[in-house]
Amino acid sequence: MNIHTGNSVPTRRHVMQGLAALATASFLPGCSSSKSTAASPSNPQPTPAGAITQASLTVAEQQIGAIGPAFAGLSYEKGSLNQQFHFFRGSNTDLIGLFKLLGNSVFRIGGNSVDQNIWAPNGSGGTTGQIAPSDVDSLAAFLEATGWKCLYGINLGGSATGATTPELAAAEVAYVAQKLGPSLLGIEIGNEPDAYGNAGGYYAGNWSLSRFLTVWGEYRAAILKTTPGILITGPADSGNISGWTIPFSQAVTAREISLITQHYYRANGQSASSTAEFLITPDHNLIGDLSQLQTGAQQIGIPYRMAECNSFYGGGAIGVSDSYASALWAVDFLFDCATGAASGVNFHGGGDGNGYTPIANQAGSVVGARPDFYGILLFTLAGEGALCEVGLSAGSLNVTAYAVRAASGGFNIVVVNKGSTQNLQLQLSVPQSITSAALIELTQSTSGSGEPDLTATTGITIQGATVGLDGAFSPSPGYTLDTNGNQFSCYVSALSAVLIQVK
DSSP states (O other): SSSOTOOOOOOHHHHHHHHHTTOOSOOOOSSOOOOOSSSSOOOOOOOSOOOOEEEEEEEEEEEEEEEOOEHHEEEEEEEEGGTTTTOOOOTTTTHHHHHHOOSSSSEEEEEEEGGOEEEEEEOSSSSSTEEEEHHHHHHHHHHHHTTTTTEEEOOOOOGGGTSSSSHHHHHHHHHHHHHHHHGEEEEEESSSSGGGGSSHHHHHHOOHHHHHHHHHHHHHHHHHHSSSSSEEEEEEEOOIIIIHHHHHHHHHHHHOEEEEEEEEEOOOOTTTTTTTTHHHHOHHHHHHHHHHHHHHHHHHOOOEEEEEEEEESSSOTTTTTTTHHHHHHHHHHHHHHHHTOOOEEEEEEOSSSSSSSSSSEETTTEEEEEEHHHHHHHHHHOOEEEEEEEOOOOOSSOOOEEEEOOOTTEEEEEEOOOSOOEEEEEEEEEEOSSSOOOEEEEOOOTTTTOOOTTTHHHHEEETTBBOOOTTOOOOOOOOOOEETTTTEEEEEEEEEEEEEEOO
């Protein structure tokens, strides 16, 4: 079975259809220890080399969260719009293919450069510090080609010096709304305003939530006067949830914003403790933040989104944020956010440095899909649906598991084994009779090495396939698993993640 043929680039739907076709009506003992009178699986899962630990996983009907449409998105600096080569353009077929491989989602234009660029209605475009009509035209063509929606950030920090004004911001939004049309999801006013008052920042030493609400309100009023009915989001905070995000949202309420936006990074990328091993440990701070956001959003009655995130802030940790560890981390991060009732996530990126970015680029060209792109892709292949409660028994091993109730009625189960030495033989049960089960694996391999390397920056595959520059993706046939009633078993190798489609 070939998911990608000829020169066409598969969409996420095509990939899912191809993977679903791997499941056939009868299977035989793959890695299962149970006896069966059926014929052998057509493509049994090989036994991993090394130590094997027994573990079990039970999927229940109880819903604990949901994955909705456009959940896994991307975020880029606003300054990327005015680069002379226009990376985001309708003719960048490589980038378009990579975006489409993740399905239809949300593209956020934000970052620190939001507050470093002003609207230049008569500008020629491709000019640092300015956003001109031609820059927006290029973005509009890119969005139309991908089918993605856009969260668009507007300069607020520049109001501290008069570099921008409510009227200038309103003029930019009017043009953006006209050009992007239905591709425009909403407007963010400012970026990480909770940090404006810091030394060296905007309004240094003279800033508060009260003042932010006043200035933000002036910009919002001017924008709505020029473009009535446009959706406003916010506050795009860097992390102060209890002291800034929730109080802001309670002050403006659902009458003034349609979406709460929050940022999240695990830790400082410059810290010596920001290692690959640390990145894949359980993130209790994230769980706490998600709990606060979920409660606050429910009280206000509007959704929230992790509109900017990645592994470590400050551009990432060198040799960590661009390593295989980020792929495994991304899977857990996305499922944690979904369990915490987030409406979606936007992974920040751009450039070709040795920090974080799902897609690496130089000038106007794609360099390649980075490790965390593979983690995001595996998550999107699990599809939309209700997240169901799971019971995992794996001792003290660093293993996580998630189950999505698919629209077809089956389950898409994801298991991430972050242990470096122990393979798992996993016994699974689901609350329905099984007709088929197929497995694909996310892993890493380096020539001459028999084990995955958490710090490797290359060699990441999903079912043996790499993602091409243009989004081409041709995984090998999934492993077929022996089933017995509502039970089956499989292997989850050390430092790997698997997606199991159960019907």
